[in-house]
Amino acid sequence: MSELIIENVWKEYGDQIVLENVSLTIASRAFVALVGPSGCGKTTFLRMLLGQERPTRGTILLDGQPIPTEPGRDRGVVFQRYSVFPHLTVLGNVLLGKEFSNARYKAKLFGAARRNAVEEARKLIGEVGLSGAEQKYPAQLSGGMQQRLALAQALIMKPKVLLLDEPFGALDPGIRAEIHTLMKRLWHETQMTVVMVTHDIREAFTLASRVVAFERRRDRPEEKQRYGATITKDISIWPPRLAGVPSKFSPDRDGPIDSLGYSRDDPALSGE
Amino acid sequence: MRWINTRPGRGAQLTLLLLPFVLLIAAYSAGSVARLAENPSDKLLPNLAGFADAINRMAFLPDPRTGEYLLWSDTVASLIRLFAGLGISTVMALVLGMAIGMLPYLRALLSPFVAVISMVPPLALLPILFIIMGLGDASKIALIVIGVAPTMVRDLALKALELPREQIIKAETLGGSSWQIALRVVLPQILPRLITCLRLQLGPAWLFLIAAEAISSDSGLGYRIFLVRRYLSMDIIFPYVVWITLLAVVTNYILDRVRIAVFPWSELEKQA
Ligand SMILES: Nc1ncnc2c1ncn2[C@@H]1O[C@H](COP(=O)(O)OP(=O)(O)O)[C@@H](O)[C@H]1O
Ligand SMILES: [Mg+2]
Numbered sequence: 001m002s003e004l005i006i007e008n009v010w011k012e013y014g015d016q017i018v019l020e021n022v023s024l025t026i027a028s029r030a031f032v033a034l035v036g037p038s039g040c041g042k043t044t045f046l047r048m049l050l051g052q053e054r055p056t057r058g059t060i061l062l063d064g065q066p067i068p069t070e071p072g073r074d075r076g077v078v079f080q081r082y083s084v085f086p087h088l089t090v091l092g093n094v095l096l097g098k099e100f101s102n103a104r105y106k107a108k109l110f111g112a113a114r115r116n117a118v119e120e121a122r123k124l125i126g127e128v129g130l131s132g133a134e135q136k137y138p139a140q141l142s143g144g145m146q147q148r149l150a151l152a153q154a155l156i157m158k159p160k161v162l163l164l165d166e167p168f169g170a171l172d173p174g175i176r177a178e179i180h181t182l183m184k185r186l187w188h189e190t191q192m193t194v195v196m197v198t199h200d201i202r203e204a205f206t207l208a209s210r211v212v213a214f215e216r217r218r219d220r221p222e223e224k225q226r227y228g229a230t231i232t233k234d235i236s237i238w239p240p241r242l243a244g245v246p247s248k249f250s251p252d253r254d255g256p257i258d259s260l261g262y263s264r265d266d267p268a269l270s271g272e
Numbered sequence: 273m274r275w276i277n278t279r280p281g282r283g284a285q286l287t288l289l290l291l292p293f294v295l296l297i298a299a300y301s302a303g304s305v306a307r308l309a310e311n312p313s314d315k316l317l318p319n320l321a322g323f324a325d326a327i328n329r330m331a332f333l334p335d336p337r338t339g340e341y342l343l344w345s346d347t348v349a350s351l352i353r354l355f356a357g358l359g360i361s362t363v364m365a366l367v368l369g370m371a372i373g374m375l376p377y378l379r380a381l382l383s384p385f386v387a388v389i390s391m392v393p394p395l396a397l398l399p400i401l402f403i404i405m406g407l408g409d410a411s412k413i414a415l416i417v418i419g420v421a422p423t424m425v426r427d428l429a430l431k432a433l434e435l436p437r438e439q440i441i442k443a444e445t446l447g448g449s450s451w452q453i454a455l456r457v458v459l460p461q462i463l464p465r466l467i468t469c470l471r472l473q474l475g476p477a478w479l480f481l482i483a484a485e486a487i488s489s490d491s492g493l494g495y496r497i498f499l500v501r502r503y504l505s506m507d508i509i510f511p512y513v514v515w516i517t518l519l520a521v522v523t524n525y526i527l528d529r530v531r532i533a534v535f536p537w538s539e540l541e542k543q544a
Contacts, residue, residue, distance in 0.1 A: 050441065050445070052441055070444065071441050071444035071445045072444065072445065072447070073445060073446065073447035075445060076445050077441065077442060077445050079438045079442070081436075081438070082436035082438035082439050082442075083438060083439075083442055084442075085439060085442075085443075085457060085461075086461070086537055086540075086541050087460045087461050087535070087537050087538075088537075096443070096446055096448075096456065097446035097447060099456070100443075100446050100447045100448040100449075100452050100456075101447050104449075104452075105451070106455075107448070107451075107452040107455050107456045108456070137536070137537040137540050138537075139537065139540035139541050139543070140540060150442075153442075153446070154442075154445065154446075157445070157446055157447065159445070
C-alpha cells in the first residue's frame with residue numbers, strides 16, 4: 001500500500017504564496033500526472049512530497065504517517081536533469097542504492113554480496129533496455145538512455161512512490177514515445193504509485209490514471225504574489241487504469257503515442 | 273574564410289608551439305654575443321659555454337666544501353618542502369572543503385573565517401613563522417600551507433556546493449547517509465577538481481618556497497639563487513630558474529595525466 005493524502009497544503013516563500021489550499025488523495029498504485037503553466041508550483045509540490053520542502057500549512061500523509069522531513073528510500077525520484085551520477089558507470093549508478101543499503105560504512109560491496117547485487121542490477125538494466133552499456137559513463141549516453149538509467153537507478157530501491165519532474169521533457173518525440181511504453185510497463189510491473197509533473201498534456205493523458213491541473217485562479221500581475229495556484233481540474237481517465245490491471249476496453253489507447261513534429265516542451269522551444 | 277575558422281595543421285602547430293621559445297633563445301644569444309664582444313669577462317649574459325661549465329660544476333661535480341652535488345641536494349631539499357606543504361594543504365582542502373561544502377553548520381562556522389584568512393598576505397606572516405617555528409623546514413612548509421591551503425579549501429567547498437542539488441537528493445532517495453553520500457557521491461566528484469586546484473597552486477607554492485628559502489636557509493633551489501646573486505653568477509641563476517620552471521611544468525603535466533587516468537569520466541564530462 002502506498003496511499004498519499006495531501007490535506008489543505010499551503011506553500012509560501014516569504015511574501016509569495018506559491019500554492020494555496022491544495023487537497024488531494026492519491027490512491028495506491030495510481031499514476032497521477034500534474035499539469036499546469038510554468039512557474040505555478042508543480043516542482044514545489046513535488047519537492048514537498050519528496051520531503052525536500054515542508055508545507056507552510058497543512059499535512060501530507062503517506063500510508064497514514066506524516067511524510068518524513070527529508071528525502072528517503074521510500075520515495076524515488078527522477079528529475080529532468082542531473083538524476084544520474086556522472087562519475088559512475090551505468091552499472092555503478094544502478095548498484096549505488098544497493099551499496100548504500102548493504103554497506104553502512106564503506107558504501108561499497110565486495111565478493112558474493114556484490115555479485116548478487118550486480119545480478120539484480122543487470123536485470124534492471126536489461127529491463128530499461130540498456131544491456132551492453134553497463135560499463136559506459138552517463139556522458140557517453142544519449143538523453144533518453146540517461147533517463148532510462150535514472151529510472152532503473154530509482155527502481156532498484158523498490159520505492160513506494162515514484163516522483164517524476166518532467167522526466168522526459170528534454171527528449172525527442174520519437175524517443176519520448178519509446179520511453180512512455182517503458183514507463184507504462186514498469187508501472188504495471190512494480191505497481192508503485194507514480195506522481196509525474198509534465199507540461200505535455202498529451203503525455204499526461206497517455207500515461208496517467210488521473211490528470212490533475214494546477215493553476216492560479218487570479219493571475220493578474222498585481223495579484224500574483226497574493227494568490228497561489230491550486231487544483232483547478234482533476235480528471236480520472238476512463239476506462240480506469242491501475243498498476244498491474246490490464247485495460248479492459250481500449251488497450252490501443254494505452255499503447256505508446258506516435259507523436260510527430262515538435263511539441264511545446266522540446267528543448268529548443270521551451271521557455272525555461 | 274573568417275579568422276576564427278582558420279586552424280593550423282599539425283606541422284604549423286608544432287612550429288607555432290616552438291616559435292616563442294626559439295625567439296627567446298635567439299634574443300638572449302644575440303644579447304649575450306653583443307655584450308661578450310664588448311667585454312669578454314661580462315657576467316650578466318653568459319654564453320652557452322658559460323652555462324655548460326656552470327651546470328657541470330653544480331650538477332656533476334661534488335662541491336669541494338661539502339662533497340655534495342649541489343643541484344641535486346638543493347632540488348631534494350626544495351621538493352621535500354614543496355610537497356610537504358602541498359600535501360598538508362591538499363589534505364586540509366579535502367577535509368575542510370568537503371565539510372564546508374556539505375554541512376550547513378560547518379559552513380556557517382568556517383566559511384567566513386576561511387574567506388578572511390585567505391586574504392591575509394602570507395609573506396607578511398613569514399617573520400612570525402620564523403619567530404615561532406624557528407628557521408628550519410617547519411616554518412617554510414607552514415608558509416606554503418598558509419599561502420595555498422585557504423584558496424584550496426574555498427575552491428573545493430565551492431565545488432562541493434556546486435554539485436547539482438538534484439544529485440544529492442537523488443542519493444538521499446537511494447538511502448544514502450551523510451557519510452555515504454560524502455564518500456560515494458561528493459568525494460569522487462571533487463577529487464578531479466582537487467588535482468586541477470593543486471596544479472593551479474603550484475605557482476604560488478613555488479613562490480612562497482623560494483621566498484622563504486631566500487630569507488633563511490642553508491639549502492634549496494631558492495637559497496642557492498639568492499646566495500650566488502652576491503657574485504653576480506648569472507651562469508648559475510639562469511639554469512636554476514630554468515630547472516625550477518621545468519620541475520613545475522613536469523609536475524603540472526603529470527598531475528593532469530593522473531586526473532585523466534584515474535577519473536576518465538571527468539574528461540568525458542568536459543567534452544559532453
Ligand atoms: N526556493 C525558493 N525560494 C523562493 N521562491 C521559490 C523557490 N522555489 C520556487 N520558488 C517560486 O515558486 C514558484 C513556483 O516554482 P516551481 O514550483 O518551480 O514551478 P513549476 O515547477 O510549476 O514550473 C515560482 O514562482 C518560483 O519563483
Ligand atoms: Mg518545474
